Amino acid sequence: MKIKQVNLRHLKMDLLYPFVTSFGAEYDKDFILVEIMNEDGLxxxxxNVAMPTPYYNEETVKTNWHMLExxxxxxxxxxxxxxxxELAEKFAHIRGNYMAKACLNMAVWDLYAREQNASLASVLGGTKKIIDVGVSIGIKxxxxxxxxxxxxxxxxxxxxFKLKIKxxxxxxxxDKVRKVFPDIPLMADANSAYTLAxxxxLKALDDYNLMMIEQPLAYxxxxxHAxxxxxxxxxxxxxxxxHSLEDTKKALKLGSCKIINVKVGRVGGLTEAKKIHDYCLERNVPLxxxxxxxxxxxxxxxxxMTAMPGFTLPGDTAGSSLYWAEDIIEPEVIAENGTITVPTTPGMGYEVSMDKVKKYTLYSKTYR
Ligand SMILES: O=C(O)CCC(=O)C1=CC=C[C@@H](O)[C@@H]1C(=O)O
Ligand SMILES: [Mg+2]
Known part of the structure; x- marks a missing residue:
């Protein structure tokens, strides 16, 4: 394929409920949507998953727009x-900026799957027909x-059930959640709010049969962590x-963690996510x-991505209705009894609603 056009759109969508973590509160979703086109118009x-503020990581919507443009x-x-x-190789000499690289890598994967007339899940090597999903519950x-x-x-x-802690x-x-719900699959995410002091x-949390504690120490x-x-x-x-397979290997070698949260945006795209997946699957490291x-x-x-066999634990991808009055895809993502059916139609398997995209777009630019 040859990419002839890229459209970047800056969208802002209201969240139904504020999402509060140890590093701040989100009231809306402010992000870049990427559309690429090949020589046949496909x-x-x-x-792009960068946030407007550099509090989760150092990337922001503006730094990503700059890197992309x-x-x-x-x-x-x-x-x-x-x-x-091949795109990951072409970007390899550019340091960091994983989220900026990831969105183009993902768009190319989606287009590649459509060119093959195959689902994105299947070209990635996904084997699951349905996936288990959980929820991330912010600080209330x-x-x-x-x-x-x-x-x-x-x-x-x-x-x-993932609870944000700080x-x-x-x-x-x-303690109170465990008293009321002694058996639910429960975990805590600190977003780097603690230190070894x-x-x-943190050892006191060992008494509550948590599935895991996510990122307790520095980002x-x-x-x-080891x-x-x-x-x-x-x-x-x-x-x-x-951010990479290299980081994964080092963290596992040092004993810094036993489980990896794979965010495709944070690791530079589906190419790197797949490498982490393959490495961890071979070693029975839960993802x-x-x-x-x-x-x-x-x-x-x-x-x-979750359709790949190494994603053995339920992820954060809940149904659209927990976040938005309306989503920008059709149909929206529906979780039924904690499961989502993996689409089998070409590419990512959902249609983008151009009406809704237009409604939420603040600014857009085309590159040829
Ligand atoms: O997508 C979701 O439902 C929520 C995911 C979630 O927990 C997070 C989203 C964005 C930044 C972080 O606070 C965070 C996480 O650390 O996993
Ligand atoms: Mg987290």
């Missing part, structure tokens, strides 16, 4: 691509409010610290697909 779609799109345009993996005003949300999501059938919203929360507090650390993991019974899962509050296009990519 298109591929992807979502000034460095990455010029490489992509008009170059001959036989397989999406009270423990009672958290219990109410868990009860609601449990009634809807979600298969795993200093002052941790052991007491987990909090060892005793760029694997050394302190020390913490050696002192915990509960598995540590790394999110922010993992799951993390969310970045994606709108429908990003959600569709996550579903396709």
């Amino acid at each position: 298109v591929g779609w992807a979502e 000034d460095f990455l799109i010029p490489i992509l345009l008009n170059s001959e691509i036989h397989h999406p993996d 005003d009270s423990i009672e409010a958290t219990l109410d949300v868990i009860e609601q999501r449990r009634a809807e059938g979600y298969k795993r 200093p002052g919203w941790d052991v007491e929360l987990i 909090d060892m005793n507090l 760029n650390d694997i050394i302190d 020390e913490l993991q050696a002192n915990l019974k509960t598995s540590i899962c790394l999110d922010e610290s993992i 799951w697909c993390g969310g970045m509050l994606e709108a429908g296009v990003g959600r569709a990519h996550n579903i396709a």
Whole structure:
């Protein structure tokens, strides 16, 4: 394929409920939507997962637009691509900027699948027809409010419950949740809110049969996490610290974690996500697909990736209706009893609704 055109659109969609973590609150989803076109006018779609603020990681919507416009799109345009993996090689000399690289890699994968008249899941090597999904529950005003949300999501059938924690919203929360829900698959995500000085507090979480504790320590650390993991019974899962297969190998070698949260945006795209998947599958390291509050296009990519056999734990990809009054894809993502059916139609398997895209677009630009 040859990419003849790229459209970048900056969209803003209101979240139905604010999403609060240890690093701040999101009230809306402010992101870049990517559309690429080949010489025959066939298109591929992807979502960029950088946030407007550099609090989850260092990338932002503006730094991503800059990277896309000034460095990455010029490489992509008009170059001959036989397989999406080649794009990762073409970007390899550009340091970091994983989220910016990822969205073009994902768009090329979507287009590649459409060119093959195959589903994105199948070209990635996905074998599952349905996937199990969980929910990520932000920090609420009270423990009672958290219990109410868990009860609601449990009634809807979600298969795993991730609670955001931070200093002052941790052991007491987990203790009360466990008293009310002794058996639910429960985990906690700290988004780097602790240090090794909090060892005793984190060890106290060992009493609650958590599936894992996600990214308790610094966003760029694997050394302190190894020390913490050696002192915990509960598995540590790394999110922010993992950007590549190389990072995965080092973290596993050091014993920094026992589980990996694969976010396709954070690791530079589906090519790298697949490498991490293959490595971990061979070694029986459990994986799951993390969310970045994606709108429908990003959600569709996550579903396709989760169809790969190594994604053995339920991920964050809940149904669209938990986030939006309306999604930008048709049909929207529907979770039934905590499962989502993997689409079998070409590409990511959902149609982009141009009316809705237009409605939420603040600014757009075309590159040829
Ligand atoms: O997509 C979702 O449903 C929520 C995913 C989620 O927990 C996160 C989204 C965005 C940034 C982080 O706070 C975070 C995470 O750390 O996994
Ligand atoms: Mg996380």
